[in-house]
Amino acid sequence: MEETDVQGQAEKVAVRFEIERPDDYGQYLLHSKAEIVAVLRSLIQRRSLISAYFDQGRSFLLTSLLKLDLEAGELVLDCGREDKVNRLALLAERVLLTTTVDKVKVQFTLGKLSETQSGGLPAFSAALPDKILRLQRREYYRLSTPVTKPVKFVATIRRRDGSALLAEATLLDISGGGIGLMAAPRLAALLQRSDILTDCKMTLPDEGLLVATLCIRNKLDVTTRGGARYVRVGCQFVALPGARMTMLQRYITRVERERKARLSGMA
Template identity: 70%
Template sequence: MEEIETDQDVQTPLQFEIEQPEEYAQYLLHAKAEVLAILRSLNQRRALISAYFDEGRTFLLTSLLAIDGDNLILELGRDDEVNRQVLAADHIVLTATVDKVKVQFTLPRLVATRYGGRPAFGAVLPDKVLRLQRREYFRLSTPVARPVKFSSSIKRPDRSVMTIEASLLDISGGGVGLMATPALAALLPRGCVLADCKMALPDEGLLVANLCVRNKYEVTTRTGSRYVRIGCEFIALPGARMSMVQRYITRVERERKARLSGMA
């Protein structure tokens, strides 16, 4: 396998669903009561929020400290220089996850304020929030102890072929989620078709399928690590292979529930 260059100094702008209203309009909430309900959920759960600026090239981790009328109070990031940069930005995209549902909203500008006697960010209430939940199939997070490896081949701009490898984050009857580096994600634009992808499902066998890249978004862990989740949809998956996927999902979920109940 050829290694993919990962120059962190060269980053392409990220694409956020909330900035693509023509495709994600059905997931946008505009009513103030709905917007407040989502924001209160972020506040009550102290959800970790990634705040992106500079076209997604720079981010900081924050949380929603309070909702004061039509204003928000956000926690400062850990890096003073990044805090200064975000205050100068004229456009910020904030993304978080609540109950496995992606939440996104944009703010025109942050201002310096104080909360509880400590420095904080202030902002006006967003006029809309994206709540992305669209699951036709049960999605199984693949076990960390027994990862599912993915491999496929893609063509470079010069038409030469390179092999790519990744790990599956999750799998369902509709497709898979890949864990990719930003460099690999840049090679897989939305709408890209990956033929004859190979996925070794433990205790089931080798699953070979065609996939289409449907979405991708950057994920930040609590330690600050960053990766890109690439959502791929199965293309005309034959019945026998779909049965393999369902058997794998059913067995792993059954084993997981058994462990939780102390029966394993």
């Protein structure tokens, strides 16, 4: 579809962006300069196609990130195909950029664009963003954890009489929204829907220790082909900080790449 055709459709539809709703998506915002630069560099390496919206989301152009100048605190973007749209973008006070990388939504806002050149071709430059949204929710992707490198879960659970129990379990799956625990029936009986578990520790192989607060959402009885029984306990992350979300997403992306590489080698 041509950029001008897509733009005509965008003018008819109200565009809503998660980065503009911090009350709902604040946990997915990155504020660390090192994390922001890492995300921007990944967009350059992958040559990701980015939609740049302006005029309150009524107009946009397609672009890509070309390079970073950390000393100047600037980034350089490719121009769109239409000169008229490029001129309108230069008049905008702010531009909101959105793309998807490995099923992770990435959004950031830039201030006023300036004209520049890159490789002898027209381009845009702008100051580096002060925050980036990286959104990977359960509906985007849920990773089944590798059997060969299981993710262990440890947390202190309070029994109904107030006594403490050091609970251990293995993760069945993990996503940006939460985890699925493989719990023995005796442990699952202590976990009730809407219970909050604090200081939960999960060691992500080759990444590090992930500490999180979890809310119990659901339980499902499972019987294996061999007749063994366990309970899948679905848990949701509660206000997971941006740095920990970044580590989690890095783990999910790496494991999925390794899995695809193995499958390709077997084909």
